Amino acid sequence: MARAPHPQEVHAPVWWWRARFRRPASPGDWVFQTIALLAALSLVGLLVAMTLYLLNAAWPAVTRFGLGFLTSSTWDPVQEVFGALPAVYGTLLTSAIAMLVAIPVSLGVAIFLAELAPPWLRAPASFLVEMLAAIPSVVLGLWGLFVMVPVIRDPVERWLGSSLGFLPLFQGPPFGVGFLAGGLILAIMALPIITAVARDTLAAVPSSQREAMLALGATRWEAISRAVLPYARSGIVAAGILGLGRALGETMAVTMVIGNGYQVTARLFAPGNTMASKIATEFNEASGDLYIGSLVELALVLFAITLMVNVVGRLLVRWTVAKARVGGQ
Amino acid sequence: MVMQEERTMEPQTTPGPATRGIVVQKLNAWYGPLQALRDVSLTILPNRVTSVIGPSGCGKSTFIRCLNRMHEVVPGARVQGKVLLDGEDIYAPGVDPVRVRRRVGMVFQRPNPFPTMSVFDNVAAGLRLNGLRRPGQMSDAVERALQQAALWDEVKDKLKQSGSALSGGQQQRLCIARALAVQPEVLLMDEPCSALDPVATSRIEDLVRALKERYTIVIVTHNMQQAARVSDMTAFLLMGDDRAGELIEYGQTRQMFTNPRDERTEAYITGRFG
Amino acid sequence: MTTDMQVYLRRRTTSYLMVGLCGLATLVAVSILLLVVGYTLVKGIAFLNLDFVTQTAQPLGEPGGGIRHEIIGTLVLVALASVLGIPVGLLAGAYLSEFGGGRTGLVVRLVADVLTGVPSVVVGIFVYVLVVQPMGTFSALSGGVALAIIMLPVVARTTEEMMRLVPATYREAALALGIPRWRMIVSVVMPGAMVGIVTGSMLGIARIAGETAPLIFTALGNRFGFAGLGQPIAAMPLQIWRYAVSAYDTWHQQAWAASFLLVMLVLVISITVRWLTSRRYH
Ligand SMILES: Nc1ncnc2c1ncn2[C@@H]1O[C@H](COP(=O)(O)OP(=O)(O)OP(=O)(O)O)[C@@H](O)[C@H]1O
Ligand SMILES: [Mg+2]
Numbered sequence: 102m103a104r105a106p107h108p109q110e111v112h113a114p115v116w117w118w119r120a121r122f123r124r125p126a127s128p129g130d131w132v133f134q135t136i137a138l139l140a141a142l143s144l145v146g147l148l149v150a151m152t153l154y155l156l157n158a159a160w161p162a163v164t165r166f167g168l169g170f171l172t173s174s175t176w177d178p179v180q181e182v183f184g185a186l187p188a189v190y191g192t193l194l195t196s197a198i199a200m201l202v203a204i205p206v207s208l209g210v211a212i213f214l215a216e217l218a219p220p221w222l223r224a225p226a227s228f229l230v231e232m233l234a235a236i237p238s239v240v241l242g243l244w245g246l247f248v249m250v251p252v253i254r255d256p257v258e259r260w261l262g263s264s265l266g267f268l269p270l271f272q273g274p275p276f277g278v279g280f281l282a283g284g285l286i287l288a289i290m291a292l293p294i295i296t297a298v299a300r301d302t303l304a305a306v307p308s309s310q311r312e313a314m315l316a317l318g319a320t321r322w323e324a325i326s327r328a329v330l331p332y333a334r335s336g337i338v339a340a341g342i343l344g345l346g347r348a349l350g351e352t353m354a355v356t357m358v359i360g361n362g363y364q365v366t367a368r369l370f371a372p373g374n375t376m377a378s379k380i381a382t383e384f385n386e387a388s389g390d391l392y393i394g395s396l397v398e399l400a401l402v403l404f405a406i407t408l409m410v411n412v413v414g415r416l417l418v419r420w421t422v423a424k425a426r427v428g429g430q
Numbered sequence: 431m432v433m434q435e436e437r438t439m440e441p442q443t444t445p446g447p448a449t450r451g452i453v454v455q456k457l458n459a460w461y462g463p464l465q466a467l468r469d470v471s472l473t474i475l476p477n478r479v480t481s482v483i484g485p486s487g488c489g490k491s492t493f494i495r496c497l498n499r500m501h502e503v504v505p506g507a508r509v510q511g512k513v514l515l516d517g518e519d520i521y522a523p524g525v526d527p528v529r530v531r532r533r534v535g536m537v538f539q540r541p542n543p544f545p546t547m548s549v550f551d552n553v554a555a556g557l558r559l560n561g562l563r564r565p566g567q568m569s570d571a572v573e574r575a576l577q578q579a580a581l582w583d584e585v586k587d588k589l590k591q592s593g594s595a596l597s598g599g600q601q602q603r604l605c606i607a608r609a610l611a612v613q614p615e616v617l618l619m620d621e622p623c624s625a626l627d628p629v630a631t632s633r634i635e636d637l638v639r640a641l642k643e644r645y646t647i648v649i650v651t652h653n654m655q656q657a658a659r660v661s662d663m664t665a666f667l668l669m670g671d672d673r674a675g676e677l678i679e680y681g682q683t684r685q686m687f688t689n690p691r692d693e694r695t696e697a698y699i700t701g702r703f704g
Numbered sequence: 705m706t707t708d709m710q711v712y713l714r715r716r717t718t719s720y721l722m723v724g725l726c727g728l729a730t731l732v733a734v735s736i737l738l739l740v741v742g743y744t745l746v747k748g749i750a751f752l753n754l755d756f757v758t759q760t761a762q763p764l765g766e767p768g769g770g771i772r773h774e775i776i777g778t779l780v781l782v783a784l785a786s787v788l789g790i791p792v793g794l795l796a797g798a799y800l801s802e803f804g805g806g807r808t809g810l811v812v813r814l815v816a817d818v819l820t821g822v823p824s825v826v827v828g829i830f831v832y833v834l835v836v837q838p839m840g841t842f843s844a845l846s847g848g849v850a851l852a853i854i855m856l857p858v859v860a861r862t863t864e865e866m867m868r869l870v871p872a873t874y875r876e877a878a879l880a881l882g883i884p885r886w887r888m889i890v891s892v893v894m895p896g897a898m899v900g901i902v903t904g905s906m907l908g909i910a911r912i913a914g915e916t917a918p919l920i921f922t923a924l925g926n927r928f929g930f931a932g933l934g935q936p937i938a939a940m941p942l943q944i945w946r947y948a949v950s951a952y953d954t955w956h957q958q959a960w961a962a963s964f965l966l967v968m969l970v971l972v973i974s975i976t977v978r979w980l981t982s983r984r985y986h
Contacts, residue, residue, distance in 0.1 A: 209729030237914020318532030350823025
C-alpha cells in the first residue's frame with residue numbers, strides 16, 4: 102500500500118506551485134482545475150446523494166416502524182409488517198464465520214507471499230490470489246451452489262453434527278445451503294483483499310526488524326511471529342476490517358447459497374438471509390411504499406454499517422502507511 | 431549456554447591454536463550477480479577486539495554478516511568458503527543457522543529495537559526464544575545485560591516504556607544489551623557508533639574494552655581513531671577492480687597504524703585515500 | 705542440557721510446521737481459483753461452441769440455444785458505464801494527483817476509497833430510486849448508471865496513482881518551457897501516465913463486467929434482445945443467476961458455459977492490466 106509521496110510534497114514547495122498557478126496568465130488553468138475539481142467533488146456528491154435518496158425512499162418504513170425495525174423478526178408482506186432482525190443477524194453471523202475462516206488463512210497466505218516464498222514464486226502466486234477477487238460474485242455463487250454446497254451437506258455438516266452435535270451451533274438437519282455455506286463463500290470472497298492488504302503491510306516492515314530477531318537466534322517462524330507480525334499489527338487489523346467490509350455487503354454468491362430462510366437461530370446449518378440477499382431476492386417483487394421502503398431501509402442500514410467499517414479500515418491503512426514511512430529504516 | 435556445554439563434549443575437529451576463535455578460509459560472498467567479497471582468509475582471536483576498516487562499500491558489513499550466517503537472509507545472497515567457529519564450519523551442511531546465531535550475536539549499524547516491546551521485553555526477547563520462563567531468573571538476566579551495556583542506571587525506572595522511546599545512543603546500547611542477554615561467545619558490531627554523539631560513542635568504546643574479557647568482539651568502524659583506541663587486531667578491506675572486497679592487510683592494530691606493510695593501508699589510514 | 709535440546713527441537717518443529725501451514729494456505733487459495741475456473745470449463749463444455757455465442761435462447765426442451773442477447777447486453781452496459789464513468793473518473797484522478805495536496809484532496813480520496821467499499825446492491829437500490837422510479841421503467845440507461853457509479857472511484861484512484869508516478873522532472877521541464885499548467889497536465893502528465901490510465905479503466909471494467917446485484921433493480925433483463933437505452937436490457941451475469949437457480953439441467957449447463965466466458969473476459973482483462981503495469985517506468 103505504500104504510495105509514492107505526493108509530487109507536491111516532495112518535488113516543489115507548495116508556494117511555488119501556487120504562485121505559478123495563481124498567475125492570471127492562463128485562463129485555461131482555471132478552467133481545467135475547476136472542471137477537475139467538479140469531477141472530484143462529484144464523488145463526494147454521490148455519497149451525499151446516496152444517503153439522502155435512500156433515506157427519502159426508506160422514510161415510510163422509518164416512520165412506520167422506528168427503531169423496532171431493527172429488533173423485530175416478522176417479515177410479512179401481506180400484513181405489511183416488516184422487521185429486519187433476522188437479516189441483520191444473518192449478515193453479522195455469515196460475516197463472522199467468514200472472518201473466522203478468512204483471517205487466519207489470508208494471514209497465512211500473506212506471510213507466505215511476503216516472507217517465505219522463493220522470489221520466483223512470489224509474483225505468480227500473488228497474481229493468482231488476486232485473481233480470486235476477479236471472479237464475479239455470481240460465478241462463485243454458481244460454483245458454491247453446485248459444488249461447495251453438496252460437500253458441505255455431506256460430509257462437512259453430517260460430520261460436524263455427529264461429532265459436535267452437542268453444541269447448538271451444529272444441531273438440526275444438514276441442508277447444505279444455510280448460514281455455514283454463506284459464511285464460507287464470503288470467506289472466499291474476503292480472502293483476496295485481506296491477503297493483499299496484509300501482504301503489503303508485511304512487506305513494508307523494515308528488514309532490520311526481521312534481522313534483529315534472527316540475529317538473536319530466532320527461527321524463521323519466531324522472527325515472523327515475534328518481530329514482523331507485531332510491527333505490522335495495525336495494518337493486519339486494517340486488512341481484516343476491509344475484508345469485513347467486503348463480506349458484509351456481498352450479495353449474489355451469498356444469495357445463492359444461504360437458502361432464503363428468515364430466522365434468528367444459533368444453528369449454522371439452518372437456511373437464512375442477509376440484508377443484501379433479502380434485498381436481492383425480494384426487491385423486484387415488492388410493491389407498495391411500505392414494502393419497498395422497508396427493503397430500502399435494509400439497504401440504508403447496510404450502507405451505514407459498511408460505510409463505518411470502511412472508513413475505519415481506510416483510515417487505519419493510511420495511518421499505518423504513514424507510520425511505516427516515518428519509522429521505516 | 432546450550433552450545434558451550436555441548437561443544438566441550440564434542441571431539442575437537444581441528445586441533446592446534448586455531449581451535450578457539452574464528453578461522454575464515456577463502457570466503458566469497460555475492461549479492462545476486464554482484465560479488466561483494468573475494469577470497470578473504472583470516473583468523474579472529476578469542477577474547478580480543480578485532481576491528482574491520484575500509485572505505486564505504488568495500489564489504490565490511492557483508493564480511494561480518496557472513497560470520498553469523500546473516501548474509502544469506504538477504505534474498506539472492508550467496509556464500510562460499512569456510513568459517514570455522516571454534517573448529518566447526520558454520521557453513522557445513524546440516525548446520526542450523528539458528529544455532530550459529532545463538533552463539534554469535536550481532537549489533538547492527540542502525541539501532542533497531544523492537545518498537546512494540548518494552549525496554550525489558552527487548553532485552554528479554556532472546557531469552558524468551560530459548561524457553562527461559564522463570565520471572566526471577568529473567569529479571570536477573572535482563573538487569574545483568576543492561577548493566578553490562580552500561581544502560582541500567584538510565585533505564586531502570588522506565589523498563590516498561592517502549593524501546594523506541596529512548597534516545598539514539600540509549601537505543602544502540604539497548605540493542606547491545608539485547609545481544610548480550612543470551613550470552614553469546616562472539617559479538618559482531620557493525621558501526622555501532624555511526625549514529626551517536628561523542629559522549630555516547632565513548633561510552634560504547636569503554637563498553638567494548640570491558641566486554642572483551644568475556645567475549646570475542648568484531649567491530650566494523652569508519653573511524654580510524656576508534657579502531658586504534660579499542661581494537662587489538664585490525665583487518666583492512668578494499669574493493670578490487672570488479673568492486674569485490676578483498677583483504678589487503680591484517681595484523682596487530684598497533685603495528686598496522688604505526689608501520690603498515692601495504693602502501694594502500696598507509697594511504698587509507700593517513701587519509702590520503704582516493 | 706537435554707531440556708535445552710528439547711526446547712530447540714520443539715522450536716524448530718514449530719517453525720517448520722507454521723511455514724508449512726502458510727504454504728498450505730496459499731495452496732488452498734490458489735486451488736479454489738483453479739477449481740472454480742476448471743468447473744466452469746468442464747460443466748459448461750457442452751455449450752462452449754460458436755452457436756452459444758451467436759444464437760439466442762431456445763425454449764425449454766429444444767436443443768441448442770445461446771446467449772447472444774446477453775452478450776450484447778453486457779457489452780452495451782459496459783460501454784455505457786465506461787462512457788459515463790471513465791471521463792469523470794479520469795478528471796477526478798487528475799485533480800487528486802495534480803491539485804489534491806490539500807484538505808479537499810484528502811477528503812475526496814477518503815470518499816473515493818469508501819465508495820469503492822459501498823456494496824453494489826446498495827448502489828443498485830440507489831439508482832433504482834434515482835433513475836428507475838422517475839423514468840417509470842427499468843432500463844439499460846439505469847443499469848449503465850449503476851455500473852458507472854461502481855467503476856468511478858476505481859478509475860479515479862488508479863488514475864491518480866498512475867499520474868503520480870510520472871517523474872517530476874517531466875513536469876518541471878514542461879513548466880520551464882513556459883506552457884500553462886493544464887497543457888502540461890494534458891500533454892505531458894496524462895500521456896506519460898497513459899498506460900496507467902488505460903489500466904485504471906480496464907480495472908474498472910473488470911470490476912463491473914460481472915456485477916449482478918445492481919442490475920436486478922435497474923437493467924432487469926430482457927429475453928427479446930436490445931430494444932434501446934430506455935428499455936430493459938439483458939446481461940450475462942443476470943442470466944447466469946436466473947439459469948443457476950432454475951430447475952433445469954440444460955439451463956445449469958448454460959449457466960456454467962456463460963460463466964466460463966465471463967470469467968475468461970475478466971481474467972484476460974486482469975492479465976492484460978498486469979502485463980501493462982509490470983512494464984511501467986523501468
Ligand atoms: N542487500 C544488498 N543487495 C545488493 N547489494 C548489496 C546489498 N548490500 C550491500 N550490497 C553491495 O555489496 C557491497 C558491499 O556492501 P557492504 O554493505 O558490505 O559495504 P560496507 O563496507 O559495509 O559499506 P559501509 O561502510 O557504507 O557500510 C556494496 O557494493 C553494496 O552495494
Ligand atoms: Mg556497512
